[in-house]
Amino acid sequence: MYETLEIVVAQGVATIWMNRPDVHNAFNAQLIADITAACRQLDADDAVRVVVLAGRGKSFSAGADLNWMKAAGEASVEANLADARKLAGMLRTLSEMRKPTIARVQGAALGGGMGLASACDICVASDKAVFATSEVKFGIIPSAISPYVIRAIGERQSYRYFQSAERISAQRAGEIGLAHEVVAAEELDAKVGEIVTALLQGGPKSQGAAKDLIRAVANRPVSDEVVEDTAQRIAGLRATPEAKEGLDAFLSKRPAAWVSAQ
Template identity: 75%
Template structure:
């Protein structure tokens, strides 16, 4: 189905592989189109519970394809605007999936590659991973990725890295909050599997609601409206079949119905 991606499904886990290793998985218009379509399809696939985004070859993603960037430099404002809108929509599609997403980062995650890692809910990185918002060195800005990178590392750190384009090693990425875990490269898949199993123990509707809850309350003042909103959200969930099953499973000391059986 795809020219630039490979999707592997193992039970309830889908892995979306960026498959342009010859250019370090740099993305162009086709990659953006296919990532948008793939994540939209996986979001409505009821058999898929967790989505992992990974890269073939030596890098996760080195950002934008240089030939694509060169063509953009010769394009009109209107053409550049449409390109930018498609990129922004792709990142939004990843960030707003109703199920958990994990970035499996090894090697370079530069520019848009750092944006992809930030748009996913979790980032598991190898010790050899390197991140950067490198756009200013090309005379541009990390515009489309900025909401996700700033959410990951905060405004103060973004002030530095958006302007300096310094490389961020894996240990620094962990300290900044960009990477949730950093492990030896040979242990990367085992760590992801460990996290996947923890995610699969949660109720899928509750996880989607938890993501929506974070978006609803983050960076908002603790007002009466927020208190009422949070009360409404938990009240709605308590009456669902999933919540009743979760409580019954806990009391009966058994796995809930949504937990995959060995």
């Protein structure tokens, strides 16, 4: 269905494979459009519980395709703005999926590739992975990816890496919070599978609500408004069929319906 992607769905898990290995899964207009459409399609599919984003070949994604960047540099401001909006929209669509998302990073995740890894809820990296916000080397800035990278590594680390464009090893990515797990290359799929198994135990609607909760609470002072918002959220969820099923399953010592359905 998608020119630049291969999508594999099995047992509630959809893997979006970026499939431009000859150019290290670099972004162009088609890849941006395909990822956006695939995320929307999978988010609307109740049979899909978890989404894994991965890259065919040696690299996860090497960022923007150089030919695409060159063409953009020769285009009008209006055309550049339209392209930038599509890239920003794709990252936001990925970030705001209701379902848990995992970046499976086996190799280079540079520029926009680091943005993709940061926009996913969870990042699992091979010890051979390498990251960078390399944009300043090309006279530009990591603008569209900045909300997600800053969220992942914090302002302090961003001041360094946005300006230096240094390569970030997998070990360093783990230290600064970009990668949740760093494992040997041959253990990458097993670790992704381990996290997927844990995610499949949770209620689908509660996981989406948990993501909304983080966005609502993060980086805000504990004000009366925030406290009331958290109370309203849990009170509303307790009465839902999913919450009732989860509690009944626990008390009955049986798998919840969403677990046994897989």
